[in-house]
Amino acid sequence: MIDQQDIQKTVRDFIQQNFIFDPNTALVNDESLLGVGIIDSTGVLELIGYLEEKFQLQFGDDELVAENFDTILKITAFLQKKLDKQ
Amino acid sequence: MNDPMNWLKLDTKQTVEKIIKTIHHQVRTILRKKGVIIAVSGGIDSSVCAALCTKALGKENILALSLPERDSSSDSIRLAQQIAGALGVKLQIVDIAPILKGARCYELQLEAIRRVFPEYGEDWKHKISLPSILENDRLNLSFLTVQSPDGESKSSRIPLQAYHQLIAATNLKQRTRKMTEYLFADQLNYAVCGTPNRLEYDQGFFVKLGDGSADFKPIAHLYKTQVFQLAEALVIPEEIRKRTPTTDTFSLPQTQEEFYFSLPYGQMDLCLYGFNHNIPSAEVARAANLTSEQVERIFKDIEKKRRATIALHLPPLLIDVVDEINDIIQSTVRLSKEV
Numbered sequence: 219m220i221d222q223q224d225i226q227k228t229v230r231d232f233i234q235q236n237f238i239f240d241p242n243t244a245l246v247n248d249e250s251l252l253g254v255g256i257i258d259s260t261g262v263l264e265l266i267g268y269l270e271e272k273f274q275l276q277f278g279d280d281e282l283v284a285e286n287f288d289t290i291l292k293i294t295a296f297l298q299k300k301l302d303k304q
Numbered sequence: 305m306n307d308p309m310n311w312l313k314l315d316t317k318q319t320v321e322k323i324i325k326t327i328h329h330q331v332r333t334i335l336r337k338k339g340v341i342i343a344v345s346g347g348i349d350s351s352v353c354a355a356l357c358t359k360a361l362g363k364e365n366i367l368a369l370s371l372p373e374r375d376s377s378s379d380s381i382r383l384a385q386q387i388a389g390a391l392g393v394k395l396q397i398v399d400i401a402p403i404l405k406g407a408r409c410y411e412l413q414l415e416a417i418r419r420v421f422p423e424y425g426e427d428w429k430h431k432i433s434l435p436s437i438l439e440n441d442r443l444n445l446s447f448l449t450v451q452s453p454d455g456e457s458k459s460s461r462i463p464l465q466a467y468h469q470l471i472a473a474t475n476l477k478q479r480t481r482k483m484t485e486y487l488f489a490d491q492l493n494y495a496v497c498g499t500p501n502r503l504e505y506d507q508g509f510f511v512k513l514g515d516g517s518a519d520f521k522p523i524a525h526l527y528k529t530q531v532f533q534l535a536e537a538l539v540i541p542e543e544i545r546k547r548t549p550t551t552d553t554f555s556l557p558q559t560q561e562e563f564y565f566s567l568p569y570g571q572m573d574l575c576l577y578g579f580n581h582n583i584p585s586a587e588v589a590r591a592a593n594l595t596s597e598q599v600e601r602i603f604k605d606i607e608k609k610r611r612a613t614i615a616l617h618l619p620p621l622l623i624d625v626v627d628e629i630n631d632i633i634q635s636t637v638r639l640s641k642e643v
Contacts, residue, residue: 222427252443252608253604255611255612256610257606258610258611259443259446259608259612260446260467262443263446263462263463263467264464267463269463271337279435282461282576283441283442283443284441284442285441287443
């Protein structure tokens, strides 16, 4: 069983390592990653591929919406919900 | 705000006059070239550019190129012949497939597609598309669609590595075309005309060192709807004017809408115009027959695409500015607009 904090840390670490190129940029949990341009469309593809592999999940096409992927908090909640269903 | 019917309406006579004067000035005085090379795809943008260049410099100083490859639409050459014939300009057809084959373009393409669909055969067809932006707040994720020779088609989200490889292979097509255009330009001491419209230029729908490269771009300031107005004024053949804009990059027919803009160009034009002129989303929604929520989403997408594609517009970045060259560039750009 993975708890919410671990999920959030995994998501944060991946975004931090792969998309934050400026060391002065602070990663805020409820900030829109797509809105402020931290992640672009190719980045989304990369993030989704990583999360599916890391958590052994398959995301349906109808789940690939900003509502589930726009902030670290939303991604965490979405993953938690998917993992709970398993 | 003025009537939405007038937002994109051009005085076509005045616009054509201004563009042809500027082309003449830019090609002859600024670039000091004898004529123009223009690749004609059979689409409306390159046809309008070819007509404008012909009016500016005379048909004897234009060389149109048709540059098909293995995945090009069968209409491309015929429509290129049609526009060249209508304008009375010379047309040279160069099949770029052997160059692409030598550069492993088709091999890379096949390998990338087979990562998603291992059963994909060499006689199958494919395209990349985006879901519609209107349905929900969907992520800009590309889908790969393949079609077997018996017409059965399947779609799947494309993983990152396969996506990068497929895009790299298809970008090579645009770059090979541009390389070929410059081969002729160098031989003839001609300038190369770039053919993007404003939607493509603004939203970064072009390949760096591919269709993004040119010596001048005479319609990059015009919305697609305005290009259609010019096409009518310039009497571009009806078949070309009525044709759905396509990318002509993948083997399956694919509109620009499903590959990049996610919205028909008429609505996209109104949204981009509204965004550029700070028109409230409710007003743009009424004009474009969309909801305010959809327009807000499109406004965000416009900004996102601008940010994501800015590197395509940038010249190579230097560590320090070389002022002497920078000054000449800036004064030349200023002069190029002073007709």
